[in-house]
Amino acid sequence: MKVALLGFGTVGVGVYxxxxxxxxxxxxxxxxxxxxxxxxxxxxxxxxIVNDPSVGAVAEVMGGIEPAFSYVSAALAAGKHVVTSNxxxxxxxxxxxxxxxxxxxxxxxxxxxxxxxxxxxxxxALATESDKILxxxxxxxxxxxxxxxxxxxxxxxxxxxxxxxxxxGYAEADPTADVxxxxxxxxxxxxxxxxxxxLPAEGLHNEGIESLTAADVAHFKARGxxxxxxxxxxxSDEGRVYAFVEPVLLPASAAECAVxxxxxxxxxxxxxxxxxxxxxxxxxxxxxASAVVRDLSCILQGQRTMMQAGCPRxxxxxxxxxxxxxxxxxxxxxxxxxxxxxxxxxDLLRAVTEPMPVSAMHEAAAKLRQAGAEVFFxxxxx
Amino acid sequence: MKVALLGFGTVGVGVYxxxxxxxxxxxxxxxxxxxxxxxxxxxxxxxxIVNDPSVGAVAEVMGGIEPAFSYVSAALAAGKHVVTSNxxxxxxxxxxxxxxxxxxxxxxxxxxxxxxxxxxxxxxALATESDKILxxxxxxxxxxxxxxxxxxxxxxxxxxxxxxxxxxGYAEADPTADVxxxxxxxxxxxxxxxxxxxLPAEGLHNEGIESLTAADVAHFKARGxxxxxxxxxxxSDEGRVYAFVEPVLLPASAAECAVxxxxxxxxxxxxxxxxxxxxxxxxxxxxxASAVVRDLSCILQGQRTMMQAGCPRxxxxxxxxxxxxxxxxxxxxxxxxxxxxxxxxxDLLRAVTEPMPVSAMHEAAAKLRQAGAEVFFxxxxx
Numbered sequence: 027m028k029v030a031l032l033g034f035g036t037v038g039v040g041v042y043x044x045x046x047x048x049x050x051x052x053x054x055x056x057x058x059x060x061x062x063x064x065x066x067x068x069x070x071x072x073x074x075i076v077n078d079p080s081v082g083a084v085a086e087v088m089g090g091i092e093p094a095f096s097y098v099s100a101a102l103a104a105g106k107h108v109v110t111s112n113x114x115x116x117x118x119x120x121x122x123x124x125x126x127x128x129x130x131x132x133x134x135x136x137x138x139x140x141x142x143x144x145x146x147x148x149x150x151a152l153a154t155e156s157d158k159i160l161x162x163x164x165x166x167x168x169x170x171x172x173x174x175x176x177x178x179x180x181x182x183x184x185x186x187x188x189x190x191x192x193x194x195g196y197a198e199a200d201p202t203a204d205v206x207x208x209x210x211x212x213x214x215x216x217x218x219x220x221x222x223x224x225l226p227a228e229g230l231h232n233e234g235i236e237s238l239t240a241a242d243v244a245h246f247k248a249r250g251x252x253x254x255x256x257x258x259x260x261x262s263d264e265g266r267v268y269a270f271v272e273p274v275l276l277p278a279s280a281a282e283c284a285v286x287x288x289x290x291x292x293x294x295x296x297x298x299x300x301x302x303x304x305x306x307x308x309x310x311x312x313x314x315a316s317a318v319v320r321d322l323s324c325i326l327q328g329q330r331t332m333m334q335a336g337c338p339r340x341x342x343x344x345x346x347x348x349x350x351x352x353x354x355x356x357x358x359x360x361x362x363x364x365x366x367x368x369x370x371x372x373d374l375l376r377a378v379t380e381p382m383p384v385s386a387m388h389e390a391a392a393k394l395r396q397a398g399a400e401v402f403f404x405x406x407x408x
Numbered sequence: 409m410k411v412a413l414l415g416f417g418t419v420g421v422g423v424y425x426x427x428x429x430x431x432x433x434x435x436x437x438x439x440x441x442x443x444x445x446x447x448x449x450x451x452x453x454x455x456x457i458v459n460d461p462s463v464g465a466v467a468e469v470m471g472g473i474e475p476a477f478s479y480v481s482a483a484l485a486a487g488k489h490v491v492t493s494n495x496x497x498x499x500x501x502x503x504x505x506x507x508x509x510x511x512x513x514x515x516x517x518x519x520x521x522x523x524x525x526x527x528x529x530x531x532x533a534l535a536t537e538s539d540k541i542l543x544x545x546x547x548x549x550x551x552x553x554x555x556x557x558x559x560x561x562x563x564x565x566x567x568x569x570x571x572x573x574x575x576x577g578y579a580e581a582d583p584t585a586d587v588x589x590x591x592x593x594x595x596x597x598x599x600x601x602x603x604x605x606x607l608p609a610e611g612l613h614n615e616g617i618e619s620l621t622a623a624d625v626a627h628f629k630a631r632g633x634x635x636x637x638x639x640x641x642x643x644s645d646e647g648r649v650y651a652f653v654e655p656v657l658l659p660a661s662a663a664e665c666a667v668x669x670x671x672x673x674x675x676x677x678x679x680x681x682x683x684x685x686x687x688x689x690x691x692x693x694x695x696x697a698s699a700v701v702r703d704l705s706c707i708l709q710g711q712r713t714m715m716q717a718g719c720p721r722x723x724x725x726x727x728x729x730x731x732x733x734x735x736x737x738x739x740x741x742x743x744x745x746x747x748x749x750x751x752x753x754x755d756l757l758r759a760v761t762e763p764m765p766v767s768a769m770h771e772a773a774a775k776l777r778q779a780g781a782e783v784f785f786x787x788x789x790x
Binding site (some may be wrong): 040044047048049050051143144145148149152153155156157158278279280281283284285286296297298299300301302303304305306307310312313315316317319320322323324326327328329 | 422426429430431432433525526527530531534535537538539540660661662663665666667668678679680681682683684685686687688689692694695697698699701702704705706708709710711
């Protein structure tokens with residue numbers, strides 16, 4: 027099957043290289059911007075790909091929502107299979123694209139959009155064929171894991187950890203989507219869509235690591251705890267999807283604590299399989315390319331679907347999950363949360379809350395910040 | 409697709425139950441021993457399954473080599489897809505069965521035979537379509553992991569840990585295959601066959617945990633090390649397969665140390681994907697059944713092959729890998745190994761060797777034992 031590429035950046039160059047050695051796949055034309063068409067295999071017009079009958083599949087690795095959405099739509103409408111690594115695109119337009127793929131009897135797969143090289147969505151989609159998925163989640167952002175690990179193991183402060191991540195190419199010049207948890211949130215949205223045939227698109231919460239200080243980390247470390255940024259998704263007892271991202275404090279025996287540097291960990295809990303944990307590189311040229319090419323191999327084997335056609339967008343219900351939270355806040359704000367064990371640290375309070383709904387904690391933190399309080403919070407893991 | 413079962417023990421009952429809720433699959437007849445046919449869906453003659461045109465696939469979960477081999481051969485010859493959880497069968501007859509499956513244009517898949525509920529072989533087979541597999545391995549025996557974890561975290565001695573594992577149903581009345589590393593060796597043989605299209609069948613080495621004492625574990629623990637029984641496979645620089653099982657001492661940051669109780673961890677290193685680690689339940693009714701049923705879902709999606717037809721049996725070359733070993737032996741035998749750092753502990757020596765070939769260490773231990781020495785050894789992990 028000849029595979030055309032949309033984009034020839036970090037991931038695209040990797041996919042193009044891997045196609046050469048992959049069983050049953052071959053390199054097709056590559057869409058680039060005008061002026062970058064310095065080789066005969068590069069084209070600058072999407073029509074050259076969409077109208078090329080020799081192209082069987084299109085790998086979209088350009089990123090962004092437009093023109094990726096228009097291009098992918100055109101490729102599916104023309105009867106080409108599509109794989110993508112673009113989480114923003116699938117989070118925004120996945121249901122329509124899945125429907126278009128079904129109508130045209132072609133595949134729409136996006137493993138690389140969640141967990142990079144970790145074969146998470148592929149296995150999750152396969153598990154849904156025969157098992158009930160009780161929950162999904164994990165460390166889905168490598169940049170913040172790199173930073174948390176540097177703060178934990180090397181005692182770095184937040185600013186230095188961020189600079190280090192940027193120097194190594196793990197963090198963008200504008201790291202907001204990573205450090206705010208938004209990137210991980212988009213990924214857990216996709217995992218929920220695969221697991222539950224519902225795309226949570228409202229009522230979501232993401233708390234990142236921007237408020238974390240070296241003093242906080244030292245405090246956790248002294249208690250044998252490690253901070254990780256975890257995405258969580260699942261179904262409430264009433265069948266409503268929940269999906270959120272927040273820091274979690276874990277004991278040393280947790281598998282998440284063994285996830286170092288910029289690695290990712292994805293997990294699902296199957297009613298029959300039990301906990302299944304997958305660890306690997308969440309980003310980078312070759313790992314991400316390997317996920318894109320694995321999806322192409324799956325198309326050759328016959329897989330067509332990852333998200334159901336017309337998968338509905340739903341409002342998440344994050345009040346359905348309760349957690350005990352660790353909170354660090356200015357002592358004068360202590361009445362704004364149901365605190366149980368509190369410890370003074372100068373003007374600060376380090377406290378643990380009564381069990382409280384996830385949505386209530388995230389909303390309380392927003393209120394505290396509006397009132398001028400600097401707050402860090404993390405769920406207490408098991 | 410109607411699925412017949414061969415065997416109705418722990419795993420069979422699980423598979424039968426899961427078929428009821430699995431997409432595209434339905435419960436077929438179940439082969440049991442005469443006298444156990446107490447329900448209308450149970451049959452006692454293999455012909456009732458092989459000659460039933462409504463049966464599309466057969467799940468072999470009876471274990472043992474005969475009559476499983478004859479029955480599976482008959483099913484494949486009759487044009488039925490076959491999935492199996494039987495590692496002894498696949499290690500002994502996989503190449504012939506894969507060939508028979510290819511001839512009859514049906515599938516022969518065996519994910520559940522290596523790693524139980526962990527979707528290892530499925531992902532490994534998929535990865536080989538587009539990536540070069542540099543190595544395979546992991547914790548592939550849950551019984552010994554349970555025992556090692558009990559010795560490490562609860563300070564149990566070997567005998568009590570084994571009794572505890574037997575009480576919980578993790579270890580057989582005769583635990584030899586588990587504690588000697590033979591069970592894990594069979595599994596890594598299968599992983600090598602999937603990864604390298606060669607089934608290592610000679611020249612293999614398995615060192616188990618039978619020589620491990622509570623004093624050894626206390627010694628490792630004081631140095632921040634954890635002992636795990638790891639299977640390893642790969643290709644030497646000359647393209648020859650290596651495959652062996654041995655205890656390994658790991659620092660606390662290793663993912664293997666987060667594998668507690670009877671969980672399994674399987675890993676492969678892809679040239680492009682990098683390290684991919686999968687963790688889950690390695691045994692038990694529902695996890696193992698979930699792997700069997702996942703393979704059936706893969707057949708529906710179009711997958712046919714896990715081991716290549718006619719995969720050759722080869723002699724492993726375990727001299728191609730070198731390791732530094734930790735060795736505990738009677739002090740009077742110290743000249744029999746290239747020891748570097750040695751420490752007296754009464755009449756015992758606790759020492760670290762120079763780097764030495766895996767085969768040389770296993771053979772030296774055999775010689776030491778012939779000479780009457782009680783020896784424990786473990787590779788030093790990274």
